Amino acid sequence: MDFLNNLAFWQALWFLLIGAALFLFIWLDGFDLGIGMNLPFLKQENQKRAILNTMWPVWDGNELYGLIAGGAIFATFPVVFAGLLSGLYPWLVLVLVFIMLRPVVLEAWNNEMGSKALWEWLFAGASFTIPFVAGVALGGTIAGLPYNGKMEWDSANGFWEVLSPFSVTLGLAVVSVCWVHGSTYVVKKTTGTLADNARANLPLQLGAAAVLLVLVVVQAVLLPGALTSFTDGTHPLAILGLVLALILVLGGLATVFLNYKKQSETLAFVGSSSLIAGAFVLIGAIQFPTMVHSSLGNQFDLTIFKEGVSNPLGSLQFIGIVAVIALSITAVYSILVFRIFKGKVDHKTNPHY
Helix, strand or coil: CHHHHCHHHHHHHHHHHHHHHHHHHHHHHHHHHHHHHHHHHCCCHHHHHHHHHHHCCCHHHHCHHHHHHHHHHHHHCHHHHHHHHHHCHHHHHHHHHHHHHHHHHHHHHHCCCCCHHHHHHHHHHHHHHHHHHHHHHHHHHHHCECECCCCCECCCCCHHHHCCHHHHHHHHHHHHHHHHHHHHHHHHHCCHHHHHHHHHHHHHHHHHHHHHHHHHHHHHHHCCCHHHHHHCCCCCCHHHHHHHHHHHHHHHHHHHHHHCCCCCHHHHHHHHHHHHHHHHHHHHHHHCCEEECECCCHHHCEECCCCCCCCCHHHHHHHHHHHHHHHHHHHHHHHHHHHHCCCCCCCCCCCCC
């Protein structure tokens, strides 16, 4: 059990746990966001209420995993958190505004306060912006952000530095995957015309997701120094992770495509889940052990093993114990909620927003 007293073990473990929390956020909240993007395009009031009923019992709990990921970065790699918070502050404020706006919009829509069309478009805008900004931020950590020799966001560079062809493409890819995930969840949870409409939309959504994910992989490989780092040991998991990611992504796309028209609705949802898992395996593999690449020079990259990037061993161990307890409680809560509200819903189902 000597590895439990090894700082590198805890640094690597927390890299994995943060990635897992981000995956859970996109996996669970992703179908809520995908549903939200579709809301204004439905014609009938009953259909709109039915798809909202699929997510109302669980959507606020699903957001929790995004907060867990952010809190974990703050508690374990505070230098990374501080730089991202200072450099990406306007983006973070934008996301927080839309996160807070979602329950307000649902309340107003359900109680018919003002124009329902306005609330629907606001909800759709929030549902698009949250995954897009999350993807852009992740893309920025891969393509490079202006961290200097003091392990800080360089003050000469603004918040727009996160925008690059790669980060924008990754943001759109995350949006497209959530779009697919939302439709497979609607197929899983509803029947009749609403489920049929979701099935009809899936080929276009799958095509968009496939194209964007291919562009992400191509651009990742073409990033400066990427191919060299994949082969010189700088990113030791890159090749293995790329292979595993391709298996998960291609398997997910195939599973959704082969099952979305059949009565095996759960398999289509499993396929979109595999798609999300593959995307995060790819991101984690091409990053590890780097938390943030610096656009000012490779020597300024923030790797988890770099001195001063992580908290000391005792802190990581203590936070690890707390995290196991907290995540176990959260997982039990999530499982119970999904079990309580399992099964098909329609517009007559009592809302639980």
